[in-house]
Amino acid sequence: MLEFSKRTNTLEQSACKYSLQDVKEPNLYRHLFPYDSIPRIPFNHRLVPMHVPDEIWITDTTFRDGQQARAPFTVKQIVDLFDLLHKLSGPNGVIRQSEFFLYTDKDKEAVRKCMERGYQYPEVTSWIRASKKDFELVKEMGVRETGILVSCSDYHIFKKLNMTRKQAMDMYLSVVKMALEYGIRPRCHFEDITRADFYGFVVPFAIELKKLMDESGIPIKIRACDTLGYGVSYPGVALPRSVPGIIYGLRHFAGIPSELIEWHGHNDFYKAVTNSATAWLYGASAVNCTMLGIGERTGNCPLEAMVIEYVALRGDTNGMDLSVITEIAEYFEKEIGYEIPPNTPFVGRNFNVTQAGIHADGLLKDEEIYNIFDTGKILKRPPRVAVSQHSGLAGIAHWINSYFGLEGENAIDKRDPVVIKLKELVDKEYAQGRTTVMSDGELEDMLKQIAPDFVERFKKE
Incomplete structure (x- = not known):
């Protein structure tokens, strides 16, 4: 039997009518679900x-x-x-x-x-x-x-x-x-x-x-x-x-x-x-x-x-x-008190955080290079850089700018003396055997040592 479909604007064969198959033994699809192996x-x-x-x-x-x-x-x-x-x-x-x-x-x-x-x-x-x-x-x-x-x-x-x-x-x-x-x-x-x-x-x-x-x-x-x-x-x-x-x-x-x-x-x-x-x-x-x-x-x-x-x-x-x-x-x-895995897309604390120095350099030049979309505008989660032994000057500069909300003429460059001094302290940490990334609190304390006026000026309320 043919019926005209308004959805496709074509003639279609009407669907078959299926009846219950009341089988005596269960169909467990063992060829697909062998249980002692990965399902096919x-x-x-x-x-x-x-x-x-x-x-x-x-x-x-x-x-x-x-x-x-x-x-x-x-x-x-x-x-x-x-x-x-x-x-x-x-x-x-x-x-x-x-x-x-x-x-x-x-x-x-x-x-x-x-x-x-x-x-x-x-x-x-x-x-x-x-x-x-x-x-x-x-x-x-x-x-x-x-x-x-x-x-x-x-x-x-x-x-x-x-x-x-x-x-x-x-x-x-x-x-x-x-x-x-x-x-x-x-x-x-x-x-x-x-x-x-x-x-x-x-x-x-x-x-x-x-x-x-x-x-x-x-x-x-x-x-x-x-x-x-x-x-x-x-x-x-x-x-x-x-x-x-x-x-x-x-x-x-x-x-x-x-x-x-x-x-x-x-x-x-x-x-x-x-x-x-x-x-x-x-x-x-x-x-x-x-x-x-x-x-x-x-x-x-x-x-x-x-x-x-x-x-x-x-x-x-x-x-x-x-x-x-x-x-x-x-x-x-x-x-x-629920702990979200940090790399969970959109909601994990590290979903738009980079640690690689070369990526951080790209973010510093234009965040669109390494950010999936404007996470700051859309999710109120601007991209960040996690500072580690791989971050480099660009990564540290990006961390300072994002942590203190520095934009436009206030943003600092990777050649800024504050960035260079902070990198020296970070490098010293890793030279002593550290393996974990630096926390925001640690980095802020280091900045207070080398540039207290900078921290006082830009510290978030």
Whole structure:
């Protein structure tokens, strides 16, 4: 059967209809996931079309998935971070939702205080167990959308739930119907989708959810959960690991619209950011993230990374205040005591710091030579130089200028006597066997020895 597609303005064959394959033995894809070896990446060289949605956005799970791998936040910390999410998101809801637990008194208090803020964005959503009591709790709290775990690989269905595929699907559908009866928007978390039988379970289940959505008039979201980070974005890669194939299949074969598809990826194989961006490109409107990528094992997709990726793909910030990324990082370190690895992109203290003398010389002449973008303007994090035995005169001059905020005619050159004297003291340190970089405090003390008037004149308030 042929149908005219308004998206492509061409005639297209209507999608095949897939039925549940209720197998007796689990399909564990042992040829791909041998367990005693590195998982394999299969190719079938089939390409699906890119289908970027009209709108793309970010959702947050810092207070749910992210919090599972660290000491729980206090209520104040949750509210403060929620405020920063709102500030970063801007008026257009680029960061559209934030997900919470509802179980403890502290969870409930945090949700109430965040909802009392009255923000349109991010919307407060929840995650619950599949029970009537939990649905009543969601209703009582006034939360309009909740996540529901619907594990979809045979690893989970057969090994964790001890069910058949049909039994699992029937149970999941009954839970979704319960949510609809309460007037709550369900968000179905397709756990372990990158090890699931896509055409034998995922698509048939999604088709049934689409039927319930059409009958009830209540939108049902699908969160495609790459639980162990197995997703791959390469062209021509085969299911079940293909991120393009998963997103295309949910749209094309199950009829799920882009605005109801969300990607949730983990970083076990260093692919969280690329896979999330790929999900956007192939038709998912939402990608699910955590601040700083916190989460169990290797963590979730970092929210700040997808904020930057959003701007790179769309060409503008859509109202976001990117400098809040730096505020979030500072809050985690100063108020929460979380140690961010120093070389973490955008948020680590050394992400735009150079130690090489030749690079420092380039920065001194024009920071654009060695800085990824205007980090001072965009993130309120100007590039800096870490002083070590490799810094040279240029590196020390750059450190002085950046540390004291010297610009224009006040900036000093690498031939300045102050720079030369400071380098002599630094060289002496390393000649005595030092191996670590110099701290700001040490360098300032050295400057006080050789040029007290200089320090007094330019010392920051």
